[in-house]
Amino acid sequence: xxxxxxxxxxxxxxxxxxxxxxxxxxxxxxxxxxxxxxxxxxxxxxxxxxxxxxxxxxxxxxxxxxxxxxxxxxxxxxxxxxxxxxxxxxxxxxxxxxxxxxxxxxxxxxxxxxxxxxxxxxxxxxxxxxxxxxxxxxxxxxxxxxxxxxxxxxxxxxxxxxxxxxxxxxxxxxxxxxxxxxxxxxxxxxxxxxxxxxxxxxxxxxxxxxxxxxxxxxxxxxxxxxxxxxxxxxxxxxxxxxxxxxxxxxxxxxxxxxxxxxxxxxxxxxxxxxxxxxxxxxxxxxxxxxxxxxxxxxxxxxxxxxxxxxxxxxxxxxxxxxxxxxxxxxxxxxxxxxxxxxxxxxxxxxxxxxxxxxxxxxxxxxxx
Numbered sequence: 001x002x003x004x005x006x007x008x009x010x011x012x013x014x015x016x017x018x019x020x021x022x023x024x025x026x027x028x029x030x031x032x033x034x035x036x037x038x039x040x041x042x043x044x045x046x047x048x049x050x051x052x053x054x055x056x057x058x059x060x061x062x063x064x065x066x067x068x069x070x071x072x073x074x075x076x077x078x079x080x081x082x083x084x085x086x087x088x089x090x091x092x093x094x095x096x097x098x099x100x101x102x103x104x105x106x107x108x109x110x111x112x113x114x115x116x117x118x119x120x121x122x123x124x125x126x127x128x129x130x131x132x133x134x135x136x137x138x139x140x141x142x143x144x145x146x147x148x149x150x151x152x153x154x155x156x157x158x159x160x161x162x163x164x165x166x167x168x169x170x171x172x173x174x175x176x177x178x179x180x181x182x183x184x185x186x187x188x189x190x191x192x193x194x195x196x197x198x199x200x201x202x203x204x205x206x207x208x209x210x211x212x213x214x215x216x217x218x219x220x221x222x223x224x225x226x227x228x229x230x231x232x233x234x235x236x237x238x239x240x241x242x243x244x245x246x247x248x249x250x251x252x253x254x255x256x257x258x259x260x261x262x263x264x265x266x267x268x269x270x271x272x273x274x275x276x277x278x279x280x281x282x283x284x285x286x287x288x289x290x291x292x293x294x295x296x297x298x299x300x301x302x303x304x305x306x307x308x309x310x311x312x313x314x315x316x317x318x319x320x321x322x323x324x325x326x327x328x329x330x331x332x333x334x335x336x337x338x339x340x341x342x343x344x345x346x347x348x349x350x351x352x353x354x355x356x357x358x359x360x361x362x363x364x365x366x367x368x
Contacts, residue, residue: 074102075270075281077123078116080109081310082209083149083228083323084125084262089304091288101281105310107208109180116142116265123266123281127181128337129344129352131265135361136353142265143363146282147333148289149262150324151248153182154231158222162244165193168201168223175225176212178205181261184344184351186225189250191347216241227261229311229319236315248324257339261324271363278363286327293325334362 079085085105095101104121106112109130115121116134119141125148126134134142161167168190177183183205187197195201206212213230215221217237225247226234235241251259264285271278292301302316311319328336344351359365 075100075122075277076102076104076120077281078104078106078112078121079125080112081105081107082230083152083325084264085308085310086229086305086316086320086323087148087289087292087325087327088125088285089288089301089308089310090291091284092308093304094284094288103308105308107210119267119269121267122270123264123278125262125264127177128260128263128340129181129184131263132341132352132357132361134265134353135357136355140360141268143268143271144263144333144337144357144361145266145271145278145363146264146285146327146329147260147262147336148264148285148325148327149260150326151246151251151259151261152227152322152324153185153225153247153259153261154228154243154322155245155247156216156224156226156231156234156241157244158216158219158238158240158242160242162223165189165195165245165250167244169195170200171223172202172204173223173225174204174206174212174215174221176206176209176227182225182227184347185247185251185259185261188343188347189247189254192254193250213237228322228324229315231322232319233311233315236318254343256343258336260336260340263337266363282329289325289327293320293323295321330364331366334359334365337362 077088079088088103091101092103104115109126112121112124112126113130113134116124116126117138123145128144128147131142131144135144155162155168155173162171173186175182175186183203186203190197190201197203206215209226209230210233212221212224212226213234214237216224216226216234219238219240223244224234231243235243248259264282266278291297292304294301298317298320301320302313305311305316306313310316338356341352341356345356349355359367
């Protein structure tokens, strides 16, 4: 990293808010070994154990204690466990030995809202419609920096009765994401196919993806809407499960543009006062996404994802090809996002905070 960039970072250190004392898992760039160092450390331990006369077993894994507080001068970055944090896993690994960033992973996007509003997180990965809501709620204090996830929703069935949306009539489907993108996408697709949510189709919502995935794996639910990688997790635990509907394909049939589900948002203050710092992060994030989604890196990507307790490596290997990781910024980002938000606004204005965001919502676009 250039000395000028580090100097700029330190100059703005007092402007960045610490996020200590929070319960979610955190990973700092201090004291946590990278995947490559962890493997090397394990090999050294085994050699020492072999040469020693003692018969003590060495640990097959390093288990560093998480750092609970942000270090001075670090950017605070937060994401829910899932495709968005999978995409930044290589970036987290690159800074495991020390550097610019402090990462926080949580169970669901709802857990990030307070920290974003209060300015505790400089950068966060959230659903696109939540980004629009937060823009209105904070009166423009956050900006959309990039799209990082396209469609990842699937209807999973224990059986072979659902082959089209019409087959959901008079059925009960379990889902997650009430009040966010999964609910709006499901309801929109149902209505586009002549079905009324709550009347023709009963929808039972669970709080977290992992909870619903476990119910499917245990055979306690037979029909559910889930995103990857939780689809792969459920199917690993229950061989009777099958993907019944790809909701991205069903969305495409409505001819309403691309299904843009996840994004990166930033504090407007950071974007306006430290654009070079932010642009550098976005380049590194882009490189991380490209590394993680590259099929040639599947094995090591899965190991890195497990290293940061995002997902088990075997599940990650199955899910990654279907996680729709991407990186889009600038004018293309605005075009894709506006199309998606317009559909949600027409369906329910409250789903995006009541009104369409203006151009100030979009970071890095060409000004008209």
